[in-house]
Amino acid sequence: MKPLVVTLGDPAGIGPEIVAKAWRRRENEKLMPFFAVGSVASLKAASDIPVKVIHHPDEALRYFDQALPLFEIPSLAEVRLGQPDQAGAQVTFSALEVGVKMALHESASALVTAPVSKEHLYKVGFTFPGQTEFVADRCGIAPDQTVMMLAGPDLRTVPLTIHIPYKDVPSALTLDLIISRARVTAEGLRYNFGIQSPRLVIAGLNPHAGENGAIGREEIEIIRPAVKQLQSEGIDIQGPFAADTLFNPRARAGYDAALCPTHDQALIPIKTINFDNGVNTTLGLPIIRTSPDHGTAFALAGKDKADEGAMVAALLMAAESVHHRQAYKKIHAL
Template sequence: MTCAAPIVASLGDPAGIGPELLCAAWAARRAEHLAPFFVVGSRALLEAAARQRGLDVPVRTIDVPADAAACFDSALPVLDIGTLDYTPGDPSDAGAQMAMRSLEMATGLARNGAACAVMTAPIAKARLARVGFSQPGQTEYLAEACGILPRNAVMMLAGPSLRVVPVTVHVALRDVPGLLTVELIRTRATIAANALARDFGITRPRLAVAGLNPHAGEDGRMGREDMEIVAPAVEALRTAGIDAVGPLPADTMFHAEARARYDVAICMYHDQALVPLKALDFDRGVNVTLGLPIVRTSPDHGTAFAIAGTGEAREGATIAALRMAGECAARRADA
């Protein structure tokens, strides 16, 4: 499976681990069989990040995305959007502005077909807000840029061992029961099922839906949400022809034998989904945004300012995000 256009990677916060991990991913391109990608960022900064990490990474400026494939084997292609001193671990407003511009350009290139997919390196949300970024995060920005309602842009975390979709994401645990509805669960699970078929080549995806309460509520003795909200949502999915089971007790869903019975776990809240994913696939987890007209992935980690430039950050999740972006885009192209 191949794509005519390359993958575009946004730079992320220049003071975080994003730049050095993009260089490390390019250095591993042959061993990891990565499709061609290019970075929207700063040539000089990427060269400095590679040197800091002890990598021999030639960086070449390209004029248009179509030039990336021709030079990818010998150099990391970059659409240069300016210069900035490389100061790992020391975020600045100037760095946030470059991160924002990189994200905007990368999204636009994916939307107009100049890139087959976008892989976003990690940002610092609070720092971006200081320079005028109005969205809660990159996922919400991409949804708005693509004309998609935020509730229809679904986060899936995927690794070699497990895929999970949290129905509610960055909210306090006390607020989760009030946010859950039959329609919210049904909508997000349906988007996940459709995306697994379209982008992951799973003809009939199997969904395992977690209960909200311990033991999935035990027939109402530990809360009625599983009887009154989760179970009707699962029934609606099954009526629509989706292979879904649940509500299931979350504490028995994630051992190896259980995972073999489904393709994605639909979870009710953030940690119910991310704790097992990170326990199993911490260094290979990928954040995939489902429901968009473009393919978007991101490594499932943050800027890690504390270790930026030290060489401690591991490139596995960035490599996995680039690989998954290429595979999903190729399946769309072949459809």
């Protein structure tokens, strides 16, 4: 089996540190072999682990037990932890390009991406809202055919609208959007998570799910018709439910993923319940892509305080998704 490819993220952030710490836990966590893509300088600045520069992904399997294999993207400037710059952003951008290409060409089993600074990527020609949209573009998949899922041991959520102002959410929350996101989510749960009969729920946009139109009509005019359409297609989806009661333990036991009209409805519960091991995974792609559900944390870089739990979780989820996809393909090839 091919190794995982892990991009190091912004060299000035905590990405190199958490990847290095994850490599140290490779035996205890039984991590699938992986190799990093990025600059040697960023790893050397963040950690004292042994690093082995490789020139082909297959070499990773040979060296993984003794050193972190690294496909090098040379840095044109000195790495200063906690001080992002354009040179580091260019390394980040190049590493993303290489990582996606390796996963697409099946030189790697899956792609895991460390945190990036979009602010600095924009200065070197990056034109996407985030890594999710970039990866989709390079895979030739339209953004509306992919889903960003936040997943932890206790909860999976999908934001139906993502990085837009709240005033724009009602107009963005369309029947077609909900149906498309729900279809991709259901298929992704089967394909990447091995859940053969996924159970979905959807939260209301308004408080108390609109109270039958008393506090808004989006639930009546948009969400309920979408749910009925999806149910007619055989998708197990229920709702809309009041978002404030959807994430307690009893409610979570009744579904495999919750679709949420707004960004914060999805991210607040996952970051509250599974902050240290939450994973961002992209569904609907021809490749597997996961990422820690946190940012670059420039203020922590170089202080040996970054928690690698979410990176370890992202590596484990990527490996599990590889196995689930292989099993899915075998079943559907019969």
